[in-house]
Amino acid sequence: LAVGGAVFLGLLRASAAAFRVALTLLLWVTVLFGLALVSVIEIPDEITLQDLGEFIINAGYIIGVALMALFGALYLADRVSRRPWLRALVHGEALALPFHCAFLVSVVWLLGVRRGKWDFRLDESTAMIIFCSIAAAVAVITVLCYWKRSGAATALAFVATIVAVFASTYFVPERTDVAAPASLAAYDRLLESRGGARASNGDLAFDPPKHVLLLVVDTLRAGGLSCYGATGTQTPNIDALARDGVRFENAMAAASWTGPSMASIMTGLTQYTHRVSEMGDLVSDKFKTMAEYLSEAGYFSSAIGTNTVLKPQMANLDQGFQEYVWFPLNMPNTAALGLAARKRFLDQEPLTKGRPIELTRLATAWFDNVKDRRAFLWLHYFDPHIPYGPPAEYRPAGPPPPGMEYLLWSFDAPRIGYEGRTSDERKWIEALYNGEIRYVDDEIGKLMAHLKEIGAYDDTLIVFTSDHGEEFWDHDGFEHGHTMYNELLNVPLIVKLHKSAQSSSPPGRIEPAYVTTTSILPTILTLCGVQHGSAELQVQALTGILGLGVAPALVHSATLYGEEREAVTAADGFKYIVSLVSQTEELYDLTADPGERTNLAAQEPDRLAAMRAVLVEARADAARRREALGLPETGAAAVIDEGTAETLKSLGYLE
Numbered sequence: 001l002a003v004g005g006a007v008f009l010g011l012l013r014a015s016a017a018a019f020r021v022a023l024t025l026l027l028w029v030t031v032l033f034g035l036a037l038v039s040v041i042e043i044p045d046e047i048t049l050q051d052l053g054e055f056i057i058n059a060g061y062i063i064g065v066a067l068m069a070l071f072g073a074l075y076l077a078d079r080v081s082r083r084p085w086l087r088a089l090v091h092g093e094a095l096a097l098p099f100h101c102a103f104l105v106s107v108v109w110l111l112g113v114r115r116g117k118w119d120f121r122l123d124e125s126t127a128m129i130i131f132c133s134i135a136a137a138v139a140v141i142t143v144l145c146y147w148k149r150s151g152a153a154t155a156l157a158f159v160a161t162i163v164a165v166f167a168s169t170y171f172v173p174e175r176t177d178v179a180a181p182a183s184l185a186a187y188d189r190l191l192e193s194r195g196g197a198r199a200s201n202g203d204l205a206f207d208p209p210k211h212v213l214l215l216v217v218d219t220l221r222a223g224g225l226s227c228y229g230a231t232g233t234q235t236p237n238i239d240a241l242a243r244d245g246v247r248f249e250n251a252m253a254a255a256s257w258t259g260p261s262m263a264s265i266m267t268g269l270t271q272y273t274h275r276v277s278e279m280g281d282l283v284s285d286k287f288k289t290m291a292e293y294l295s296e297a298g299y300f301s302s303a304i305g306t307n308t309v310l311k312p313q314m315a316n317l318d319q320g321f322q323e324y325v326w327f328p329l330n331m332p333n334t335a336a337l338g339l340a341a342r343k344r345f346l347d348q349e350p351l352t353k354g355r356p357i358e359l360t361r362l363a364t365a366w367f368d369n370v371k372d373r374r375a376f377l378w379l380h381y382f383d384p385h386i387p388y389g390p391p392a393e394y395r396p397a398g399p400p401p402p403g404m405e406y407l408l409w410s411f412d413a414p415r416i417g418y419e420g421r422t423s424d425e426r427k428w429i430e431a432l433y434n435g436e437i438r439y440v441d442d443e444i445g446k447l448m449a450h451l452k453e454i455g456a457y458d459d460t461l462i463v464f465t466s467d468h469g470e471e472f473w474d475h476d477g478f479e480h481g482h483t484m485y486n487e488l489l490n491v492p493l494i495v496k497l498h499k500s501a502q503s504s505s506p507p508g509r510i511e512p513a514y515v516t517t518t519s520i521l522p523t524i525l526t527l528c529g530v531q532h533g534s535a536e537l538q539v540q541a542l543t544g545i546l547g548l549g550v551a552p553a554l555v556h557s558a559t560l561y562g563e564e565r566e567a568v569t570a571a572d573g574f575k576y577i578v579s580l581v582s583q584t585e586e587l588y589d590l591t592a593d594p595g596e597r598t599n600l601a602a603q604e605p606d607r608l609a610a611m612r613a614v615l616v617e618a619r620a621d622a623a624r625r626r627e628a629l630g631l632p633e634t635g636a637a638a639v640i641d642e643g644t645a646e647t648l649k650s651l652g653y654l655e
Contacts, residue, residue, distance in 0.1 A: 305380025327354025
């Protein structure tokens with residue numbers, strides 16, 4: 001385009017002034033027409049305004065700077081040859097075009113922010129300041145190029161464009177340091193000021209692990225892994241981890257969405273106690289987290305992950321961590337060409353959105369830096385959470401059904417069962433989900449291979465799980481957060497013990513007992529020899545790891561959409577679900593009816609009464625604990641900033 005435009009302008013040099021005016025007007029009319037069109041047409045769900053905006057920015061920057069580079073070369077040629085046609089080409093008509101492009105792209109960007117439609121991760125006032133400044137500079141330089149037509153103005157314009165493009169990358173970190181020497185030294189000083197690490201439990205029959213890895217894959221139903229019987233995809237790396245550890249067939253999440261489920265994993269408390277039930281509910285500082293326990297015991301504690309719901313201001317789960325590296329980062333999304341150039345010429349790929357490949361890179365660097373000391377890492381992959389958009393090599397075979405693409409964004413209606421889809425569309429959507437699982441499986445394989453390469457695998461206690469599952473119309477719904485059925489609660493759970501503890505539970509075992517992911521915290525503390533009072537936690541360590549007996553009934557609560565529901569899973573495999581508004585009760589025998597199709601509530605009145613009593617006691621126990629800590633009945637809520645709100649809207653969590 002740049003070369004063709006230059007040749008075309010050169011051929012029309014005889015009427016350059018008229019052509020300049022006509023081309024400028026054409027450019028403005030075209031872009032403004034495009035803006036008007038975008039504002040009225042209906043964009044398919046798979047194509048977002050953010051995608052369109054990023055495409056416009058990319059194209060504008062690339063074309064603009066390519067033109068500038070060409071005209072810079074022509075300017076140098078003009079200075080050498082002094083040919084009239086080169087002078088006409090360089091001084092004015094051609095040079096103004098890229099600046100008009102940059103100016104109009106800035107206007108488009110600003111309009112997108114003003115309309116609140118695009119998630120560019122900048123608050124409105126900052127966006128206005130930055131882009132009004134750029135627009136003013138472009139306008140001034142354009143005027144200079146039109147009317148002064150001096151070599152100095154030309155050079156200034158060229159340099160200013162390049163500087164502006166690369167300056168926009170200032171807001172994007174070139175890299176994110178994890179377990180850096182300064183952070184490790186600061187932690188050592190903190191530990192020393194406390195009088196050293198907390199004393200360990202002397203009753204352990206084995207040495208505690210050097211490293212602890214809590215590996216969470218968001219939105220991963222147990223049935224999505226081949227080691228749990230999946231037929232639609234293969235997960236060889238997670239399967240290998242299962243062969244090296246204990247795989248729990250019937251692990252159940254505390255809730256059907258991220259907030260309360262992760263709060264229970266990190267605190268060892270039920271949702272009734274920590275009271276995280278709505279978007280933005282915060283875990284109280286009075287509850288002790290996994291990181292606080294392990295940090296006091298001498299484990300340098302870090303969290304690396306992606307999920308807006310788990311950012312510090314949204315969850316308050318960063319308590320006790322020396323590092324909390326969480327994505328997506330808040331930054332302008334306008335540095336397209338600058339970032340591309342840095343990646344191409346400087347071999348720098350700044351982290352922005354926390355994709356699996358980025359998280360794996362950070363995790364491997366983290367282990368390199370802590371391999372000679374005790375350390376704990378919570379690594380949280382966001383995929384396969386919606387939007388489903390696996391990289392090309394993980395996409396399903398064949399073309400998508402009519403009207404669908406290789407990317408599926410969030411919907412509001414499907415979560416409560418209102419979205420109609422054909423059979424082919426449903427299969428395609430689940431195939432995209434499975435593609436993301438394969439992607440994450442490969443990244444986990446890279447991390448495990450690196451641990452073995454540096455000699456850290458055997459000394460690392462690895463707990464692999466998910467915060468909740470995903471529904472694909474099993475009960476006429478889609479996604480998660482809306483029911484208490486097992487497609488949302490039954491999650492994978494694999495515990496790979498460190499070498500000195502493997503005699504207590506040999507690798508490759510399959511544990512059939514019903515357990516809760518809330519037991520992860522007491523299990524890790526027990527295996528690490530970290531002392532804790534039984535009154536601090538509401539559940540015991542995982543059955544089957546340390547020879548413990550049958551686990552008590554498991555309680556699940558806090559839905560995010562539709563009618564509020566609660567559930568109880570008993571040790572004998574019976575499951576009770578109650579809808580709190582309609583008071584509808586359901587009872588299923590998971591052993592005979594794993595798909596939860598036959599409601600036995602009318603046939604089992606005594607069992608129903610026992611299940612109701614479990615919920616009553618769980619609420620009473622939670623009330624006693626909160627009262628002892630001086631906490632109100634309801635928990636604290638976060639103040640959600642505009643950028644975070646837009647991200648949550650793009651994921652379908654907020655309207």
